[in-house]
Amino acid sequence: EVQLVESGGGLIQPGGSLRLSCAASGFTVSTNYMNWLRQAPGKGLEWVSVIYSGGRTYYADSVKGRFIISRDSSTNTLYLQMSSLRAEDTAVYYCARRDPDSWAFDYWGQGTLVTVSS
Amino acid sequence: EIVLTQSPDFQSVTPKEKVTITCRASQNIGRSLHWYQQKPDQSPKLLIKYASQSFSGVPSRFSGSGSGTDFTLTINSLEAGDAATYYCHQSSSLPWTFGQGTKVEIK
Numbered sequence: 001e002v003q004l005v006e007s008g009g010g011l012i013q014p015g016g017s018l019r020l021s022c023a024a025s026g027f028t029v030s031t032n033y034m035n036w037l038r039q040a041p042g043k044g045l046e047w048v049s050v051i052y053s054g055g056r057t058y059y060a061d062s063v064k065g066r067f068i069i070s071r072d073s074s075t076n077t078l079y080l081q082m083s084s085l086r087a088e089d090t091a092v093y094y095c096a097r098r099d100p101d102s103w104a105f106d107y108w109g110q111g112t113l114v115t116v117s118s
Numbered sequence: 119e120i121v122l123t124q125s126p127d128f129q130s131v132t133p134k135e136k137v138t139i140t141c142r143a144s145q146n147i148g149r150s151l152h153w154y155q156q157k158p159d160q161s162p163k164l165l166i167k168y169a170s171q172s173f174s175g176v177p178s179r180f181s182g183s184g185s186g187t188d189f190t191l192t193i194n195s196l197e198a199g200d201a202a203t204y205y206c207h208q209s210s211s212l213p214w215t216f217g218q219g220t221k222v223e224i225k
Contacts, residue, residue: 045154045162045205045216060213094161103209104152104167111161 009112022095124217141206
């Protein structure tokens, strides 16, 4: 059974840093296209970042230069290192796998809330 | 960036009624359009991939159609448990984007 479990969210001051984790089971993170998405309170969904199986990474303009996506094959875990956090980064952050055939996001975690506030 | 515009933003529907949600893309995306259901306080769930292919385990009352710039999600015979916000999403080109969502309420 495919499962994704995020952790690492919390309250952080503007300008601070935080690292989110996404522990995967039922499949191999390093051979899939893995993503981070977010949803601000009461708002819609926003794609944040992807890491391809080959290691290439892409970011939304809103986080480029501040967030870094990575993975650890030994623990089958996806990460999102967030720095220079702003109030507008406040959101529930989801990790999700991209289906290799259709490129839909076929499995999602339950999300972890990041609140950027002083 | 490809903009996806859903309509309507909100729909109040009685059980067993048919629901139709449309998603229009700002440029041709072929069939790279997917639909998700998000219930309150839950993560999104994939319903339809590649415009019209049902994802594993999704009830047959959910169906999708369209290609190019115009797409439709249809829910036949709505059930009380279908109350949710529905999103379309394009995977044609980066940055991958979502529609603004359509909230379906049960009368």
